[in-house]
Amino acid sequence: MAHFPKPAEGSWTEHFPQLGTAPVSYSDSNSADHYELERDAIFRRTWLNVGRVEQLPRTGSYFTRELDAARTSVVVVRTADGGVKAFHNICRHRGNKLVWNDFPREETAGTCRQFTCKYHGWRYGLEGDLNFVQQESEFFNFDRADYGLAEVQCEVWEGFVFVNLDPDNTESASDYLGDLGAGIVGYPFERMTQVHKFRAEVGSNWKLFIDAFAEFYHAPVLHAKQAVAEESRKLSGYGFEGLSYDVSGDHGMVSSWGGMSPPKDLNMVKPIERILRSGLFGPWDRPDIGLDELPPGLNPARSPSWGIDTFVFFPNFMLLVWAPNWYITYHYWPTSYRSHIFEGTLYFVPPTTARERLAQELAAVTFKEYALQDGNTLEATQSMLETGAVTEFPLCDQEILLRHLHQTARGRVSAHQERLGATPVRISAAS
């Protein structure tokens, strides 16, 4: 049955014995109390990817991110020396949100020479210094140097902008991303600046959507109606097996085959895919990205069938690098234990012809149609997990990254509780 070899232990999961093989509790996904713990234990204490450097093209370019799970809003800005800084988005005078447009809870972006608070006109430089105070002489024992913006740790890794809200953090973003991050350093993300971004409000716990995108076991079934009938039957017969899996620190990855770009048999794809030479796996005609060889962390098995590598960077950042030279990011921003905002962003090499642009359009719209099916299924899962009728679930070897994700998330919560001197939440043997 197996199409691809597994480790000597007999399975990917047993290759990483810390994961165990027992059924996994999903009580980390159906309670408001547990989510409140996750906010402080996870979202205020890990490196969070908030964007790309291309969003900050020049001095004074900025964007805000609403980090509800981490109980804050941040503003990220390109400084005069070309660096990137992040600040809590709060005016030091009386706590007004500093950067926003018409709606205080909506994200915004732009370019400015300084940040001016809408309330009393206090002005801050791009480095966070307080530069101007309206009627400064009215204040008491006042030194502007004491009232710069509250800075947040911010680092750029391979063009991805990360923030860490833990003032006591001492680990760099690149160290946090660990071996899996190091293995993809040098991939030319900066060449892929043609962006299609989708956003959805999803009625499920944030981890459930990561679950959905961290395994392909579901793909031949849930997405069966996306393909032509004969191809769909063939995919169901094969099922899904990853080429290889890895977990390292808090992060994991799966390397997958991808015979659809281009397909071996043109009759297996839809007419629109044949004429536009594109589909779910991306445009078939690969743009030059100036790489002689992939970084060692991509297609780690060096399989000729390689199609896509999927990285789960804890807690809520996924990176998908596709063989035809493009990539996707996923972000999951919790808004409650049973809701989150999903962002799926596709990055292509900028097209130079309408033909190339149409191939990318087909890939982007195809992505959306698959993700709609995934998102809708999650609400069905969430509603039943909340019944508590069944609490533990068997995860197969192709779901190893889910096992790792939930174990990591629970471990973070337990460690946080220990720091606080509280009784740790009970963790099932499996997780």
Next chain:
Amino acid sequence: MSAVLPAEFADLERFADWSLRTEAERYAKRLASSMDELQEFYDAAFPRLEAAMEHCDQYPLDALPDDAKRLLWLCYSLVNASFPVEVWRQARVPDSGAASMDAVIEPAI
């Protein structure tokens, strides 16, 4: 009334209302269309897709004349309409219920 599309594509002029600049507009029009309407648009536009690409590719993508730009937008609509016509036989992707997903950033052209 002046033509929306390049003269060589006068046969598609009756589908000019599919020449829509944003993914949100194209998707909304798809959902608001019957299968018969989608099929009619597809049957007319799909055989012209190759010619449309050749027409647009006479120009650099970032310097398309307005009528070619509108033709390209109509091609994006064809991509969007192809899903129901080629496979699903319904305007929405199966098993997606009320789920929605908005394009919040897309290319200018």
